[in-house]
Amino acid sequence: MAESAVSLVVDKLLPLLTQEVKLLKGVHDELVGVKDELEVIRAFLKDADSKAGKEGIGEGVKVLVNQIREEAHHIEDVIDDYMLHVARHPDNRHGLLRHIASLIKTFSSRHEIASEIKDIKSSLLDIKNRSQTFHFISSNQGASSSNSNAGRGLMDHPRLSSLFIEEAELVGIESPRDELISYLLSGVSQRTVIAVVGMGGVGKTTVAKKVYDNHRVKEHFQYHAWITVSQSYDKRELLRSILKRFYEVKNGLFPDRIVTMEEEELIKEIREYLGQERYLVVFDDVWEIGFWGNMEHALLDHDNGSRILATTRNEDVANFSRGSSLVHVYHIEPLPQKEAWELFCNKAFRSEFKGQCPKDLEELSQDIVRRCGGLPLAIVAVSGLLATKEKSILEWKKFLSGLGGSAMVSDPYIDSVTNILSLSYGDLPYHLKSCFLYFGMFPEDFSIVHGRIIRLWVAEGFVEEKPGMTLEDVGEEYFIELVRRNLVQVDEVFHGVPLTCHVHDMVRDVILSKSEELSFCHVSSSCSTFQGIARHLSISNRGSNTPKSSTKSQTRSIMVFDEVKLQKATIQVILAKFKLLTTLDFENCPIDHLPKELGNLLHLRYLNLRNTKVAKLPKSIRKLHNLESLDLRYSFVEELPVKISNFPKLRHLLAEDKKTRALKIKGSIKHLEFLQTLSKINVDDNVSLINDGLQVSTELKTLGIRNLKREHGRYLCTALEKMTHLRLLLVCSINPTNEVLELQSMSSPPLELRSIWLEGQLERLPNWISKIHNLAELRLSFTNLKDDSFEVLQALPNLNRLGLVCAYNGEKMHFEGGGFQKLKSLYLVGLSNLKEMLIDEGALPLLEKLQMGPCPKLKEVPSGFKYLRYLKDLSFTGMTNEFTQRLSQQESEKVRHVPIIQYDGTYDPSDEGSYEAWVERYFRRVGIKMT
Template sequence: MTESAVSFVLDRLSAWIHEERQLLGSIGENAEFIRDELGHIRAFLRVADEKEDIDPQLKEWVTQVRDIAYEAEDVMDKFMLRFAGRRSEAFFGCIKQIYVSMKNLRARRQISSEMGAIRSRVKSVSKGQQRYKDIYSTSDQESGHAKSTWYDSRGDALLLEEAEVVGIENPKSQLIQWLSANESCGLKVISVVGTGGLGKTTLVKKVYDDPTVKMHFSSHVWMTVSNSFKLEELLRTMIRRLVSEVKQPPPQGLKCMDADEMKEFVYKFLQHRSYIIVLDDVWRVGAWEALRYAFPRSGAFGFIVITTRFQSIGHAASIETNGHIYNLEPLSQEESKTLFCRKAFLGGSCPSYLVEIVKIVLKKCEGLPLAIVVIGSLLATKNNNIDEWKKFHQSLGDELESDHMMRMIKLFSLSFYDLPYYLKSCFLYFSIFPEDYFINKTTLVHLWIAEGFVQPKQGKTMEEVAEEYLKELLDRSLIQLADTQDHTTSPIIVRVHDLLHAMILSKSREQNFVTIANGGGTTWPAKSRRLTIHGSLEGTVETNGCDNLRSVLVWDLAHPLSKLNLDKLLGSGSRLQKVLELKGAVSGTIPDEVFKLYHLKYLGLKDTKVEYVPKLIGKLLNLETLDLRDTNVTELPVEILRLRRLRHLFVYCYRGRRGFRFFDDVRGCKAPYRIGCLSSLQTLLGIEATQAEDTTIVREIGKLTQLKKLGIMKLRKEDGPDLCISLTKLTSLHELHIASNQEDEIMDLQYPMSPTAPIMLLNLRGPLQKVPEWIRSLHGLTKLLLRCSRINDDPLESLRYLPNLLDLELFHAYEGEGLWFKAEGFEKLKKIWLGRLNQLRWVKVEKGSMPFLREMHMLDCKLVEEVPLGIEHLTNLECITFADLSEGFVTTLKKQKEKGGSQWKLANIPKIEIDSLSASDWRTRRL
């Protein structure tokens, strides 16, 4: 974590020295010295970060380095606030005028003094670095010291008896089925993927030891790879085990063989054999790449079974051999309870007075076997004492730091310490969110960027780099995918396992990464850099001098903050804040204190009652994200055009209950006519298509060539040609939302667009004469929503050959009597909504159409009397919903089910729901 902080400050120092050299004067000399020394220290910090838990003195040294990095950042920001801000605002970059106009030289002397003090501290910690570097100079010393403080119990999974294991029957059966496949010869790789503690090693060991597997292969080898494997040692061990199994001596000169010679030996040994080799706990794709050519792919019949926490490793290893990937799932609720009772009550049943506490504990474990075993074993020592159990539950976060729980925490920590420096801060950032919180990907990405965690990469936007970070955390199984877009792997909502979240909180407190205020007398540490508020600020005690505060974030407040508390939040720091997330916390007007925050990059006002944006918004020259979703703001001031660094602007507002897709359930916002000057914009969602004398918003949009997401509302018919012209200029556009001015005003979008943008999501709301021709050329389109379109001709003919369409919604979009899904159409479609099609009487599905469809939903199609003809052809359909259809349809459906046989076309669909609307509430029945 300290490595991350130092790397961030080094990058900033280098840029600061380069950009402000003429302003810095003598300050620059100290800045260069600090930069160079921190650069030397950074090389050792990765080792120090890993070892600080076992060496209190080293831990103190690491803390000192981190504090120095933070202090250097503070000085830079104070300098920019004092001088660079004035240059930008008042003197238009004229350096000479800044020097002439300085009235307070004391501020400059103060900054110079602070840099000098930091220089002295850097000298001191540099001496300490050499001392610790000598101590931890050899890997033998490192491993020996670590082993003396913690027993690595991962190997115990190999010794568990079958009766001690819960919930492996189905995954074990699947793996054995793959291993027993009667295929002639060759090599296949099976990858078992899942987070630490999920039981991958235990499962594979039970499969490996199964008699049906043993008899299927002539050679069997189990190899633990681990994070710090050495190729030569791994190959020597593998060779010894291979030859030992057939009672042969190791080859002569094995100790002197290099890696290539040993791989050649393994290859020849296995050439005409059937074999199973397990590579347990693989942490690097390089480990597989270094070994893969040691295993013959012809003339033999072999399986490599890999266990790993990394999705990318599992995919890379299995895909090249046309093998299999098994994503190991957590235990079910019943399996979790069985395992827990086995450990906590020694196989007995749970006493009735502990049932509720057990439910809460198991909810936190979320089916993670290791967590269940560790916590269950610990609670077994409490002798079923309800008071002791309650104490444990109430202090679970503190208990995680106890010796009893160290096994689990260390297992999680392995993943944390393995993170590259640029991901450690991103991972710890999940501590700002409440437990079990569902986190929007877009919000998270923008926050990471504003905090300065994202490193620029040539040829990529900061947002693209941040999304790579997110995918890497997902790949490492450190965060979970809670929701996806269009059935792809692109995350929309992510979350963190509750116990992993507790570990993150522990690390975060230790590193003073964030202060969490949730009432109950929380005290803000004097050097708090981030303050996050969960639920309430009442009873919170702030310390004097929160001069280091960089971020204030509010989540899930029951009521907006009072003016007193807002003033306390915004006035407590030194105006260096970069992030201000006030979701639901503001009632009425935006406090003036906000507009004094020169460094502010992220301003979140979602779900507040703010009614207008004052002209002072023009002072926030560094603002990159402005979130005004679901506020009462209906017009933006012209001063917003001064924010030339603004990249993301959200101004739409949902009205009424979400999920009811009426024409006017979303309201937009008026924007200044010259909005095209905000050339950095990547997101512009919710503006209205207004017009001035000599220009229109839709023409200005063509100037925003960086746009990736665009939502425009109140489009008039005459705006259509200009909008189509502008869209041809937006060559990076991925998401497009268009809504007409009135429910009966046609959107004229029939004009050709060449080239077309790489749009993946298209949402058209309002009347169309027909499906625009240019939609056919959107080969990257994955999601299409046509709402209130009132098209007379069957739209499916225009859409059926979209090669990557996964999600289709037709809501009040078609006024014909029938929809015909023809063969070979919609080859990748996985989800379809047919809603409020008032004239629709029948739906026909030809064999070969929608071969991968998983979900079908029909809503408020009152004239439909029969299930879609040919629905039995949809062999992958998992769920079908009929909502608010006619009583005749429901009656017919029930009769068909009762008769069964050929009459019941839905027999192979696992989930069938009938929803009905009653008194504004939906009632769901399973059929």
């Protein structure tokens, strides 16, 4: 991560040093020297930073790495201070860099600036010289010194325990054990790689060992070997270990000549020794993606049912094998609460209470188990520790209060769990470390929106540019890699795209520990301390008041959570003190005002006011020329007070105020070359936005516009045909119940569209919708569709969600067999003419959720409900009395298989999340009374 900080500074220095105009005499030369020293140090950091948290690296190296990081941040602060001074003293007669030089000459502190840069260069020279005194092993050699194994016994304790744990102590292992045994003993004769994938501590090794030791498995394979790989391994040593295990199976004497064999000889020896026999080799704890490429030539495929079983935290390890082998990926998930509780009790109360939790300790014990998040390694470590303690409420409370804090770290058994999880952090490439640590900015158990975290990474400068890709696309790659490494857990997915995610509680403990060590971020419960906390500051009701880490460099990002109440004076202090902020996130914070000092944050790239009470932005926002992301959704902001062209670097403008549900913008967007998100924008008074701006916005991925007039529809269609990257489209007419959306004149729609929302009259369903085979979500409101349109919708091959709000005008709705093959959610609202609904067998085969009403003319309960075998949630509101009575009495057998059924009388309209409340709010907004 230190290398990442250095690289960022070098990238900032280059533009200053490659121009023809020099800075203040002496300053330019010193900056050249700084850049040169940084580039030399970067080579040292590639090895040092990756090894700083691992075994065999001394505290001196860790301190050195931290010093380099701090110095890099210091240089960045100096550069950005320069730019801040320049921006505050504009002069159009000169170029920016010429003006920098001019300004520096006039600053009263010009000698101090030059001196500061000299001091930085001197510090870097000293760091470089000291780094040369450390002779560490390069990353491709592995640890060989005796010191490299110091302390490993304790860290490996959980892994060793998992190899020798008794069967009677295991909980929740039966199903994965039996499934894996089945994969080994049956199936195709082709050699198959079975990858057991899961986060650290989830029980991969334990399950694999019980599979390996099973007598049926041992009898099935003529040769078998268990090989522990880990992060640093020697290929020749692994090959020798495989041979040694094979000799042991046959009780053969291991020849001395094998000890001195080279790699090629070992591969040949293994192949000859195996012959045509069937074998099983387990590779436990594989980290390197290309590992199988090192082993596959020794373990040939004789088409005899041989198997390779590998445990890994990284799914890409398995994917690498697909080129040469049949691969099956088996995911090990954390234990559910019931099984986690059983495991905890078996260990914590085995000796005194025969595995039963005393009643007075049950509530506290349940909290402790929940804190372990289903991670067997953590449960065993925690319960084992508690087994040695007094079984009293006071002792249990004391332990629970320290769980995840200093009390955890001080205990060797719990510390060993943290060390196991920390290995995953140490294995990350440097460009992912900052991204991973940034999850520590969010509170415990917080559901993190996928798009939000990526926009934050981009704004913080964590994402590196790649040819032909946007920064957001690269950030998406980063996100997926963290998921594949089982460091981030995805909660919601829509058509293959992650929506929300979180990190496991114990992984978050590792993040916070690393963040404290690196002064990366600090979680505080207030803004009482404004300086010297960390590079990134998270303010949360669940934070601590006293910072445990500090930094000389300035804080660059602030996020506020848990509805922390910030006084106006506090906000003013934040904006005044943190002058180099790049990100400011107030989402869900109950603030109602932003002062004019906002304009002082000239480096600000990310501003999030989502779901705040802010109604007006200060005009000083026009100074934020570096702004890349502005989120105003569900605030009260109705208008951007300055021209949108004031933000030439804008990438994302997200808006949907609580009154008009759209944002008025001034000026043209045609020069915003980086714009990817523009939603939701009021266009009724800004026709040029469509006729001019949108025609050149070809990079847009999300577009949402409201108050569209009929005569502007064809111009919009022309613009849409050029938006080849568009994923989400929302179009609302100026009067949804009367104004027609003229969207027919598009012959080549954006084929990457995943989601379409249309609100307004449609004389017929646009023909181009049938061409979008990737369409996963479609919401239509007030479109008054006929039967023929419904037939087109049924044929969409990948439609996952469909919402019709006063959108269908027919008397009969027929779901034909074979229709809506992938639909999982269906919303049918305000079907005022519907009298009959038919559902054929074979229609809606995957439907899980159906919500209906009001349907004032529908009296019969569709008999086809019985065919919807996967239906889990069925809700009705505003239905006729006849329909409700039949549903609850005579015809209940049609829906007997549905777990959740709700209809009139069971809703709470004050519950904003209920279906009925949503319908009432929607109708109220458009001026329709619910019948």
